Amino acid sequence: MLNTDYFNIPKIIIALDFNNKKAAMKLVDLLDPSLFYLKIGKEMFTILGKKFINELHQLGFNIFLDLKFHDIPNTVFNATKAAADLGIWMLSVHAAGGKKMLTYAKKALKSFKKRPLLIAVTALTSLKQEDLKNIGIQISLQDYILILSKLSYDCGLDGVVCPGKEAEKIKLLCGDKYKIITPGIRCFNDSNFDQNQTITPKQAKKFLIDYIVIGRSITSSINPIKKLNFIIQSMQ
Ligand code: C5P
Numbered sequence: 001m002l003n004t005d006y007f008n009i010p011k012i013i014i015a016l017d018f019n020n021k022k023a024a025m026k027l028v029d030l031l032d033p034s035l036f037y038l039k040i041g042k043e044m045f046t047i048l049g050k051k052f053i054n055e056l057h058q059l060g061f062n063i064f065l066d067l068k069f070h071d072i073p074n075t076v077f078n079a080t081k082a083a084a085d086l087g088i089w090m091l092s093v094h095a096a097g098g099k100k101m102l103t104y105a106k107k108a109l110k111s112f113k114k115r116p117l118l119i120a121v122t123a124l125t126s127l128k129q130e131d132l133k134n135i136g137i138q139i140s141l142q143d144y145i146l147i148l149s150k151l152s153y154d155c156g157l158d159g160v161v162c163p164g165k166e167a168e169k170i171k172l173l174c175g176d177k178y179k180i181i182t183p184g185i186r187c188f189n190d191s192n193f194d195q196n197q198t199i200t201p202k203q204a205k206k207f208l209i210d211y212i213v214i215g216r217s218i219t220s221s222i223n224p225i226k227k228l229n230f231i232i233q234s235m236q
Pocket residue numbers: 015017041066121122123124125126161162183184185193195213214215216217
């Protein structure tokens with residue numbers, strides 16, 4: 001397996017989106033925990049809970065718990081603390097929860113010696129301009145993403161989840177160290193499924209994205225390792 005560290009390319013987070021443990025482990029067993037991060041989202045966490053996170057930790061994986069908290073500040077404070085107690089590497093909240101919610105999420109991590117990275121989702125990669133209009137937001141999708149990125153930065157978050165094409169502008173606005181995590185990665189004739197803001201792994205490198213999230217491109221592949229090697233090669 002080719003090493004992303006060696007080639008200085010975006011690091012790869014595999015979205016473990018399965019509806020049962022057996023299918024998830026079939027993929028996990030193929031992966032080297034020193035090369036790939038795992039993302040546990042709403043589906044797997046709802047089915048398997050914290051026991052599964054512990055098992056993946058024991059195998060040596062760093063876990064991005066992508067539950068995208070979006071609630072009143074007190075609830076997000078407590079949920080963030082509970083998530084950090086699991087010893088995860090990264091967790092997500094929705095930037096649209098607002099300044100107070102984001103600040104509370106950050107505050108919740110204060111007491112942790114080794115805290116997870118706190119990342120805000122700006123706009124889902126499944127959204128189009130028309131979707132914003134439908135919920136009464138009149139500004140452009142690009143401006144919406146930049147506003148939420150800057151707000152999250154000002155609230156002390158470590159980075160944002162955003163469509164790849166906005167990454168360069170966010171880095172200019174918030175600095176190089178601000179982490180950019182990008183889902184919606186598609187390559188080699190992958191279907192877009194429900195994603196509307198997609199980029200290729202090669203573009204991710206060009207846009208200086210720190211982490212790419214890859215789900216169905218790998219989880220639905222008949223040879224995930226071969227596909228991952230192609231993806232890594234395409235970014236060199
Ligand atoms: O299968 P696919 O590669 O489209 O999966 C993308 C993953 O990234 C999913 O687990 C989805 O929940 C997550 N995600 C996203 N857009 C965001 C944040 C997270 O697609 N803005």
